Structures are given as C-alpha cells and as structure tokens.
Amino acid sequence: MNELPGDLLYTNDHEWLRRESDGSVTVGITEHAAAALGDLVYVELPDVGQDLETGGEMAVVESVKAASDVYAPIAGSIAAVNDDLANDPEKINADPYGDGWIVRMTLSDGLDESELMTPDAYQQMLDELDD
Amino acid sequence: MGAQTPHYDKHVEAGARIVDFGGWDMPLHYGSQKEEHFAVRQNAGVFDVSHMTIVDLTGERARDFLQFLVANDVAKLKDYGKALYTCMLNADGGVIDDLIVYYISDTDYRIVVNAATREKDLAWIREHAGAFDIEVVERSELAMLAVQGPNARELAAPCIDAEYREAALALKPFYGMEAGEWFVARTGYTGEDGWEIVMPAADAHSAWDRLLAAGVSPAGLGARDTLRLEAAMNLYGSDMDETVSPLEAGLAWTIAWEPAERDFIGRSAIEALRNSPDRQRFVGLLLEDKGVLRNHQKVVVDGVGEGVITSGGFSPTIGRSIALARVPAGDYDRAQVEVRGKLLDVRIVKTPFVRNGQIRIDV
Numbered sequence: 001m002n003e004l005p006g007d008l009l010y011t012n013d014h015e016w017l018r019r020e021s022d023g024s025v026t027v028g029i030t031e032h033a034a035a036a037l038g039d040l041v042y043v044e045l046p047d048v049g050q051d052l053e054t055g056g057e058m059a060v061v062e063s064v065k066a067a068s069d070v071y072a073p074i075a076g077s078i079a080a081v082n083d084d085l086a087n088d089p090e091k092i093n094a095d096p097y098g099d100g101w102i103v104r105m106t107l108s109d110g111l112d113e114s115e116l117m118t119p120d121a122y123q124q125m126l127d128e129l130d131d
Numbered sequence: 132m133g134a135q136t137p138h139y140d141k142h143v144e145a146g147a148r149i150v151d152f153g154g155w156d157m158p159l160h161y162g163s164q165k166e167e168h169f170a171v172r173q174n175a176g177v178f179d180v181s182h183m184t185i186v187d188l189t190g191e192r193a194r195d196f197l198q199f200l201v202a203n204d205v206a207k208l209k210d211y212g213k214a215l216y217t218c219m220l221n222a223d224g225g226v227i228d229d230l231i232v233y234y235i236s237d238t239d240y241r242i243v244v245n246a247a248t249r250e251k252d253l254a255w256i257r258e259h260a261g262a263f264d265i266e267v268v269e270r271s272e273l274a275m276l277a278v279q280g281p282n283a284r285e286l287a288a289p290c291i292d293a294e295y296r297e298a299a300l301a302l303k304p305f306y307g308m309e310a311g312e313w314f315v316a317r318t319g320y321t322g323e324d325g326w327e328i329v330m331p332a333a334d335a336h337s338a339w340d341r342l343l344a345a346g347v348s349p350a351g352l353g354a355r356d357t358l359r360l361e362a363a364m365n366l367y368g369s370d371m372d373e374t375v376s377p378l379e380a381g382l383a384w385t386i387a388w389e390p391a392e393r394d395f396i397g398r399s400a401i402e403a404l405r406n407s408p409d410r411q412r413f414v415g416l417l418l419e420d421k422g423v424l425r426n427h428q429k430v431v432v433d434g435v436g437e438g439v440i441t442s443g444g445f446s447p448t449i450g451r452s453i454a455l456a457r458v459p460a461g462d463y464d465r466a467q468v469e470v471r472g473k474l475l476d477v478r479i480v481k482t483p484f485v486r487n488g489q490i491r492i493d494v
Contacts, residue, residue, distance in 0.1 A: 038353065039165040041445040042423050042452075044471075060471065062423045064164050064357055064445050086421070 001031060001126075005097050009113060010122035011073045016097060017116065020104070024079050025111065028101045029061065029070060029092065032126055037063040040089040045081040046103065052076060059102055061092065073116070076105040132156060136181035137274040137335035145349045153247035155182040157352055164353035168447045171321050171358055172488050175280035175287070176350035177342045182246040185270040185329060186256065193238050196263035200256065201232065202377060202395055204387035208234035212307040214318055217385050218377045219244075219255065220397025224404070225373035226380065228252050229365060231318060233307050241314070243275075245367050259396075274335040278347060279325035279358075281488060284317075286345045287326060290338055291315060299326070320355065322362025322486045361446050363415055363455060363482030369426055370413075370441040370455055378404050379457055380441075381413035381482075411438070411457050415482035416468070417492060418452035420475040428454075429469040430477070435461045440468065448485045449494055455482070 008016045014033035018026040034040070044060040052058055052072035059070040081103050085091060092100035117125065133156045142149065147158035158179065160167060170176045188196065197205040203217030213234045219227045228248045233241040244252045253269060260267050278287040284300060291299045295310035302308060304324075307316030314329040330338055343349065356366070363381075365371060371380035378386070378401055386401070387393070404410055418424050424443030431437055438458030446453045454477075458466065467474040480492040 038160065039163055041447075042421060044422070062445070064168075064447070065159075065353060067423065067425060 001035070004030075004119040004123055006119050008097065008119065009116040010119065011116060012125070013071055013073070015070065015073050017073055017111075019111065024104050024106050025074070025076075026101050026104045027058075027073060028096055030122075031096045033068075034093050034096045034100070037061060037068055038065045039063055040092050043085040043089045043092070043102070045083075045085065046078045048078050048081060050078045051108075052078070052105075061089070061102075070102060072105070074105065074111065075108040077108070078103050079106045080104040134182070136179055137332035138179040138181060138276070138339055141336060141339045142179065142349070145343070147349070147351060150352070152182065152352060155246060157182060158349070160351040160353045161349045164351065164357065165447045167348060167350040167354035168357050170348035171280045171323055171350055171354060172448055172485070173281070175278060175283040175325070175347045176354065177339070177347045178277040178279065178350050178352075178355055179275075180277050180327065181274040181335070183275060184244045184246060184249045184252065185273055185275070186242050186244065186253070187268045187270060188240045188242065188256075188260070188265055189238060189268070190260075190263060190265040191238055192263040193240055193265055196260060196265050197232060197240060198393055199263070199395055200259055201230070202386045202397065202401075203232075204389075204393060205232055205234065205240070207387070208232070210306070211235065212302070212316070214305045214307055214316060218371075218382055219252070220377065220395070220401070221373055222397060222400065223373075224376050224397040224400030226367070226371040226375060226377055226382075227255055227373060229367050229371070229382075229385075233314075233316065247368060270329075272332055273329050274332045275327060275329045276335075276338060276342070277319055277321075277325065277327045278342060279319045279321040279323045279350075280347075281324060283323070283325035283347070286347050287328070287342060289345065290328075290341045302326075320362075320364055321358040322364070322483055323358075323488070357444055357447055360442055360444050360453065360455070361448055361483065361485035363484060365455070366442055375457075376401050376404055379411040379413060381455070409460050411459060412461075413441075413455065413457055415480045415484060415492070416440070416443075416454040416456050416466070416477040417449075417480050417484075417494070418454075418468070418475060418477050422452060422470055422475055424452045424454040424468055424470070424477070430456050430458050430466050431469060431474060432459060432461065432463055432466045435459050435463060438466075446484060449490055449492075451494065453484050
C-alpha cells in the first residue's frame with residue numbers, strides 16, 4: 001500500500017475528502033477500500049443536485065466480487081460527479097485519490113473536521129485492521 | 132485459521148489474498164481477478180483445487196452401486212479413464228451434490244465431489260455402500276491442480292513424468308489416466324481446454340513452481356467463479372441444492388432415463404416433473420443496461436411470474452453482466468431484474484456465454 005496523501009481527511013468507511021479552494025469537497029474511496037473490493041466493474045453515481053444527509057447512500061461501487069455502498073461522509077448536495085467512471089470504473093483501482101474521485105459536494109454546513117480522521121489517525125486504523 | 136492445502140505456502144509466496152472457503156484457507160486472487168480470468172482465456176492459469184474431495188470406490192459391485200447412487204448412468208463408461216458428470220440426488224429428487232466419476236474398471240471408480248459438501252457426501256455414500264459391499268476410501272492425502280487455458284496442456288506437459296507425457300497429451304476431452312503416482316484428466320471448470328492433475332502432496336510445491344516457471348499464471352477462486360459463470364457451469368449451493376430438482380437447474384442432460392428399469396435414488400421423485408408444463412426454466416441472462424446482476428436478485432417476467440438469479444456477476448470477456456437464473460415456465464425471451472429497487476432489462480440467451488475464448492452469444 002502506498003503512503004496516504006497528507007492533504008486529505010478520512011472516514012471510518014474508508015472514504016477520503018479533499019477541501020477544494022471554492023469551499024466544496026471532493027470525495028472518493030481509499031486505496032485500502034479499492035483493494036479490498038478488487039477490480040471495479042461498475043459505479044452507480046448520484047444525480048447532480050441531489051441533497052444528502054451524512055451517511056446517506058451516495059453511490060454504489062461494484063467489483064467482480066461484490067457491490068458496496070458509498071455513503072455521504074457529510075451533509076451537502078452533489079455539485080459534480082466523475083462521469084469518466086461510467087466507462088472506466090477501474091480508475092478507482094488505478095488512481096483512487098486522483099482520477100478515481102467519485103463526487104464533489106457543496107456542504108450544507110461547514111466541515112466539522114473533528115468528525116473525520118487525519119492521515120495519521122486513518123493510518124493507525126488501517127494498521128489495527130492488519131493485526 | 133482454516134485447513135490448508137499442500138499448496139498453501141505457494142499462494143502466500145505468490146501474494147494471494149487468502150479467504151475462508153468452506154473451512155479452507157484459499158486464494159481469492161493474487162492481485163487482479165480480471166487479469167487471472169484473461170490469463171486463463173488467452174494463455175494458461177493454474178488453480179489449487181486440492182480442497183476438493185477425491186474418493187475411490189472399489190468392489191465387485193461398484194458399477195451397480197454407482198448406477199443406484201447417481202442420476203447419470205455409469206454404464207456409459209466403457210473406456211479406461213472416461214469421465215462422467217452427474218448429480219447425486221436424495222429421495223425427494225433434490226441435489227445432494229454434483230460430481231465427476233472416472234472409470235478405471237468395472238470394479239474401480241474414482242469420484243471427485245465438492246469441498247463444502249464433503250461430510251454429508253461421504254456419510255451418504257457410506258450409508259449406501261454397505262449394501263453393495265463397496266470399499267470407500269477418501270484420498271485426502273492427495274493434492275490437485277487445475278491447469279486451464281488454450282496453452283495449458285502444452286505448458287504443463289513438461290511437469291508430467293516423461294514416460295506418460297505423450298499419452299497424457301493424447302487424452303481426449305473428458306478422459307483421464309494414471310501417470311505413475313499422478314492422475315491426469317482432460318477436464319475442468321472454466322470452458323477452456325486443460326488438465327486437472329491429482330498428485331501426492333509431496334509433489335505439490337515442485338509442480339506449482341514448474342508451472343509458474345513455464346509461464347502459467349496462478350489463478351484464484353474469484354477468477355474460477357467468473358470463468359465458470361461465463362461457461363455456464365453450475366455451482367453447487369448457488370444454482371442447485373437439496374431443495375432443487377436437477378430438471379430445474381439446467382441439468383436434465385445429466386440424467387439418464389434409459390434403461391427405464393434402472394432405479395437410481397431420486398428417480399421416482401423427479402419423474403413427475405419430467406414432462407410437466409410447469410417445470411421452471413433455467414436460463415442465461417444478459418443485462419442490457421449498465422450494472423451488475425447478483426445472486427438472489429428477483430427476475431420479473433411481465434405477465435408470467437417471477438424467478439431468481441442463482442449466479443450473477445460481471446463477465447470480463449463480454450464486458451457486461453451475465454447471470455444464470457431459474458424462471459417460470461413459458462415462451463419468452465426478455466425479462467427484467469430488480470436491482471436496488473429498479474427494474475433493469477435482461478435478454479434470455481442460450482448458454483454458454485463464452486467457450487474456448489470465444490463469446491458465444493449475440494451481444
């Protein structure tokens with residue numbers, strides 16, 4: 001596994017968030033999550049403009065093996081979705097923190113970082129999973 | 132930690148993701164399930180199938196016993212090494228397991244049954260073997276590798292003892308032979324050419340190493356499942372079980388009705404369904420929309436009724452989702468499948484989906 005990007009925040013559900021300069025956040029799943037799912041073959045994306053509560057069903061990622069829900073890590077509305085994933089879902093395996101991003105959200109409220117994990121905290125969680 | 136096959140260390144060495152499979156620690160994949168799938172379709176892959184249960188049946192009445200025990204007729208087996216795919220039914224006509232029977236002689240047969248059903252299968256076989264005075268010997272000391280793909284036999288041949296190599300390469304499909312302490316059969320579960328090779332556990336590591344050195348890719352249970360689904364080969368526990376008739380699981384071709392006087396276990400129970408107009412169909416589905424069909428999803432046939440997907444997944448070769456499904460009787464070629472509350476269009480297609488590297492359906 002590669003080193004975690006230091007500029008992202010992470011969740012218990014193995015998602016990542018990046019704060020963009022316009023105040024929106026980009027969301028994806030971590031390399032750990034992508035590896036656990038295996039080769040992705042289909043991604044079901046939400047509609048742009050859809051409003052989601054924290055924990056709401058946001059997307060579904062399907063690998064050859066199984067389908068897995070992706071939950072909204074924070075409340076907000078969908079500002080953009082990564083349409084490239086429709087034809088090339090394996091971008092999530094190949095580049096989970098870059099070309100494999102899933103959605104960009106406009107937040108309903110601010111970003112409460114205390115609800116999310118720093119790279120160090122997430123790394124510690126991964127290390128404990130390995131034990 | 133579960134049971135480990137003689138190849139276990141080799142899986143770890145090859146970077147396998149190990150999962151529990153019926154109490155066994157088995158490789159799911161070695162990095163990419165899709166790459167392993169394509170290796171088998173285009174070149175050659177090797178699967179550890181040592182967890183499967185090999186049983187040797189010996190006795191003067193071995194043929195009579197198998198003619199009673201299984202639904203296909205072992206009297207079809209007249210040549211040394213010939214294999215037969217069949218089901219073992221319970222008295223209600225449900226499927227206890229599917230298996231391969233190899234004919235050694237009229238008094239000597241080898242069968243290979245599933246790993247997950249080992250205990251109940253052995254108990255069932257032993258329960259009926261007594262009346263026929265059959266010796267039932269489980270060969271758990273043996274290892275087994277399946278080498279599959281268009282180049283599998285050529286790449287694996289150097290592993291076979293030189294004395295038997297030519298004969299092994301000359302094996303016709305669905306025949307096996309003893310090769311010293313090994314047993315080589317031209318059988319498999321992928322829809323490709325290849326061999327299944329039984330060997331003493333002591334040979335497991337060296338055989339694995341030689342296959343990989345020859346350019347054969349290690350392939351895990353994940354690829355094994357997508358390959359067999361494309362080949363429309365049934366998986367016990369998903370496509371059929373003790374509550375399902377083989378006639379409603381696409382296995383009618385494995386039932387020998389003739390001679391009519393042969394009374395195999397389950398015969399009278401399935402006889403009633405044989406010509407019934409209500410008999411459910413077992414079909415292949417191709418998803419016309421994007422998405423992935425999965426086991427247990429509901430199949431809706433407008434104006435006819437409902438069925439269920441017994442094996443669904445993504446076909447790497449076709450690039451679309453495919454499935455096997457049990458659906459209501461009737462003449463129709465389109466249906467819908469309920470996926471997360473939405474109805475997606477599927478087309479009923481003639482299986483197999485893929486055979487010998489070629490897509491066999493209209494996409």
